[in-house]
Amino acid sequence: MNELLSPRARTLKAYVPGEQPKDMKYIKLNTNENPYPHSPKVDEAVEGVMGRLALYPSAEMEDLRDAIAEDSGLPSRDWVYCGNGSDEVLALAFQAFFGGEEPLLFPDITYSFYPVYCRLYGIEMQEMPLDDALRINFAQYDRPCCGVVFPNPNAPTGIWEDSACIESVLKAHPDHVVLVDEAYTMFSPGSAAGLLTQYPNLAIVRTLSKSHSLAGIRCGYILADPALIQGVAAVKNSFNSYPLDAMTQAGARAAIEDRAHAEKNCARIVATRDRTALMLRKMGFSVCPSQSNFLFVTHPQHDAKKIFDLLREYGILVRHFAAPERIANYLRITVGTDEQMNRVVETLLRML
Amino acid sequence: MNELLSPRARTLKAYVPGEQPKDMKYIKLNTNENPYPHSPKVDEAVEGVMGRLALYPSAEMEDLRDAIAEDSGLPSRDWVYCGNGSDEVLALAFQAFFGGEEPLLFPDITYSFYPVYCRLYGIEMQEMPLDDALRINFAQYDRPCCGVVFPNPNAPTGIWEDSACIESVLKAHPDHVVLVDEAYTMFSPGSAAGLLTQYPNLAIVRTLSKSHSLAGIRCGYILADPALIQGVAAVKNSFNSYPLDAMTQAGARAAIEDRAHAEKNCARIVATRDRTALMLRKMGFSVCPSQSNFLFVTHPQHDAKKIFDLLREYGILVRHFAAPERIANYLRITVGTDEQMNRVVETLLRML
Numbered sequence: 001m002n003e004l005l006s007p008r009a010r011t012l013k014a015y016v017p018g019e020q021p022k023d024m025k026y027i028k029l030n031t032n033e034n035p036y037p038h039s040p041k042v043d044e045a046v047e048g049v050m051g052r053l054a055l056y057p058s059a060e061m062e063d064l065r066d067a068i069a070e071d072s073g074l075p076s077r078d079w080v081y082c083g084n085g086s087d088e089v090l091a092l093a094f095q096a097f098f099g100g101e102e103p104l105l106f107p108d109i110t111y112s113f114y115p116v117y118c119r120l121y122g123i124e125m126q127e128m129p130l131d132d133a134l135r136i137n138f139a140q141y142d143r144p145c146c147g148v149v150f151p152n153p154n155a156p157t158g159i160w161e162d163s164a165c166i167e168s169v170l171k172a173h174p175d176h177v178v179l180v181d182e183a184y185t186m187f188s189p190g191s192a193a194g195l196l197t198q199y200p201n202l203a204i205v206r207t208l209s210k211s212h213s214l215a216g217i218r219c220g221y222i223l224a225d226p227a228l229i230q231g232v233a234a235v236k237n238s239f240n241s242y243p244l245d246a247m248t249q250a251g252a253r254a255a256i257e258d259r260a261h262a263e264k265n266c267a268r269i270v271a272t273r274d275r276t277a278l279m280l281r282k283m284g285f286s287v288c289p290s291q292s293n294f295l296f297v298t299h300p301q302h303d304a305k306k307i308f309d310l311l312r313e314y315g316i317l318v319r320h321f322a323a324p325e326r327i328a329n330y331l332r333i334t335v336g337t338d339e340q341m342n343r344v345v346e347t348l349l350r351m352l
Numbered sequence: 353m354n355e356l357l358s359p360r361a362r363t364l365k366a367y368v369p370g371e372q373p374k375d376m377k378y379i380k381l382n383t384n385e386n387p388y389p390h391s392p393k394v395d396e397a398v399e400g401v402m403g404r405l406a407l408y409p410s411a412e413m414e415d416l417r418d419a420i421a422e423d424s425g426l427p428s429r430d431w432v433y434c435g436n437g438s439d440e441v442l443a444l445a446f447q448a449f450f451g452g453e454e455p456l457l458f459p460d461i462t463y464s465f466y467p468v469y470c471r472l473y474g475i476e477m478q479e480m481p482l483d484d485a486l487r488i489n490f491a492q493y494d495r496p497c498c499g500v501v502f503p504n505p506n507a508p509t510g511i512w513e514d515s516a517c518i519e520s521v522l523k524a525h526p527d528h529v530v531l532v533d534e535a536y537t538m539f540s541p542g543s544a545a546g547l548l549t550q551y552p553n554l555a556i557v558r559t560l561s562k563s564h565s566l567a568g569i570r571c572g573y574i575l576a577d578p579a580l581i582q583g584v585a586a587v588k589n590s591f592n593s594y595p596l597d598a599m600t601q602a603g604a605r606a607a608i609e610d611r612a613h614a615e616k617n618c619a620r621i622v623a624t625r626d627r628t629a630l631m632l633r634k635m636g637f638s639v640c641p642s643q644s645n646f647l648f649v650t651h652p653q654h655d656a657k658k659i660f661d662l663l664r665e666y667g668i669l670v671r672h673f674a675a676p677e678r679i680a681n682y683l684r685i686t687v688g689t690d691e692q693m694n695r696v697v698e699t700l701l702r703m704l
Binding site for chain 1: 354355356357358359360361362364372380383385386387388389390394395398399401402403404405406407408409410411436437439440443447448449450451452465468469471472473498527528529552553561565566567568569570579580582583586587590591592593594596597598599600603
């Protein structure tokens with residue numbers, strides 16, 4: 001890389017973002033977007049702030065944080081911080097919570113950004129192998145560390161773990177933060193948010209991208225004890241003292257307040273997911289027991305990369321991860337509408 | 353700070369953002385916002401993407417970067433990168449360009465975030481004193497360093513320096529990046545953008561917050577040789593692989609394309625600025641020769657903090673910086689409408 005760049009930048013490998021085709025000719029089941037539209041209240045709310053865009057947005061994001069606190073059953077907005085998508089919030093949380101000599105623990109098969117943040121911020125890391133059923137092996141996590149992070153449901157497996165598992169980790173590490181990435185929580189049986197007031201070392205990250213059909217709005221948030229939130233805010237304000245843009249603050253708040261709309265869409269997706277999983281199993285696929293808005297599948301007789309390529313030829317985009325080796329024969333298929341999933345099943349039936 | 357926080361986070365002092373009063377009862381001349389509305393094309397553009405918010409926004413931000421490249425007279429979008437406000441872009445640029453043993457050089461009186469970024473990212477720094485007229489002393493900058501950064505016009509002085517000065521620094525440091533922060537460039541006689549294709553070590557940061565009346569939209573951008581842009585993108589994608597939200601991408605593009613609208617508003621502000629400066633000088637104020645959308649003023653017989661407090665009582669918010677000592681008796685007054693500035697002058701006449 002260019003000699004004008006900093007030593008830090010010269011060591012980074014540029015990330016290649018997932019495909020976002022512009023021509024819309026594909027059935028797009030590769031980035032876990034929601035197939036149903038967002039709440040119409042979002043449009044009204046955005047329109048309502050268009051006349052005030054010459055002014056800086058509310059630095060404290062009070063209205064949005066109030067709405068999230070209420071939605072999450074937390075005492076006040078002091079338990080909430082918001083960023084440009086849950087990735088930004090995760091990056092800030094990594095800086096605020098993790099570091100020092102001991103490693104951060106996370107599953108070996110999980111959201112691929114965790115090791116990227118560790119490298120960027122100089123955080124030691126230790127990847128903990130999933131068990132043979134691709135589940136998190138919580139017994140392993142009782143070892144020296146600077147913290148723990150995992151998604152629940154995990155990605156890309158879609159497997160959800162109950163609160164007892166999460167509590168076991170929280171109790172094993174009272175002096176370190178356990179960060180639970182709940183990007184897919186509204187497609188699962190429940191959240192760890194009820195544990196927040198009992199465990200000052202618990203932090204939860206969420207996003208409006210999937211459950212609230214707002215991937216385009218870039219809004220994620222973290223829930224935690226106010227002492228942890230202050231740490232995240234201090235990192236954020238040393239990086240960029242400005243908050244989410246005014247349109248996103250207003251739109252996200254409206255979406256959060258219209259919980260019924262998101263719940264209805266999520267319930268439809270869950271029904272489609274379970275119906276699709278059943279059909280895929282009948283075709284010989286092994287399907288991870290998903291509690292998210294995607295299915296992680298493998299077929300003992302067929303090569304995943306070949307299926308991926310064929311589906312693409314038939315106009316269906318899904319996701320294939322070449323690494324790690326253990327999941328190289330899996331595909332991650334976002335759950336779309338019933339019609340879209342019928343197309344997937346029909347196409348697979350023709351192909352295989 | 354809380355023991356659960358990382359060593360990094362425990363050393364940070366939480367930044368206190370500038371006042372953003374919600375009740376609108378103040379004449380708000382404290383954060384350099386534009387008093388005129390943004391282009392109506394922004395509203396149309398935002399409305400046009402509201403139906404697509406369930407999808408992730410364009411990761412490469414092609415349309416927005418194309419528009420900026422054209423507006424800036426650059427060969428292609430490979431010379432452009434965008435972020436959530438120029439603060440985010442600056443933070444990414446600091447990580448991409450600066451580091452190592454030698455210090456980053458910047459003026460002792462300048463944008464107060466530069467030392468914050470240096471502390472956050474472990475970059476050595478050396479503050480270079482402005483001369484007695486509060487101008488950047490470019491002769492001093494010919495010394496070992498890892499790079500140079502300064503705003504042009506400088507903040508909070510508002511003083512602009514011509515391309516010859518900038519070229520002297522570029523030539524002194526061909527192996528290091530010279531980062532010119534042009535947040536206020538559209539209120540000044542000219543930009544350094546014309547030098548970009550000659551100097552691969554030049555990078556320029558800009559924002560739509562002031563000139564385009566879009567502080568609420570959070571869009572800033574950097575212009576540089578594609579090799580530098582790739583470094584910024586690599587840092588950005590290691591931090592948060594998602595781009596600006598879809599509404600901001602669309603709105604910012606529309607604003608950039610309606611350059612005539614921004615130019616008209618900037619010209620009005622420049623006229624008001626020069627008229628106001630004249631009146632303030634007649635009242636005994638010393639006024640820095642501003643080429644920005646604010647005036648940096650001091651009065652030999654009056655205490656700046658007292659004037660600040662009195663103006664506030666009269667419903668006018670301006671900015672007072674308690675530190676550094678050398679500017680503690682100055683006020684920074686954003687240039688608003690003619691009517692607002694008449695109110696400032698009348699109020700000062702009554703008070704002093």
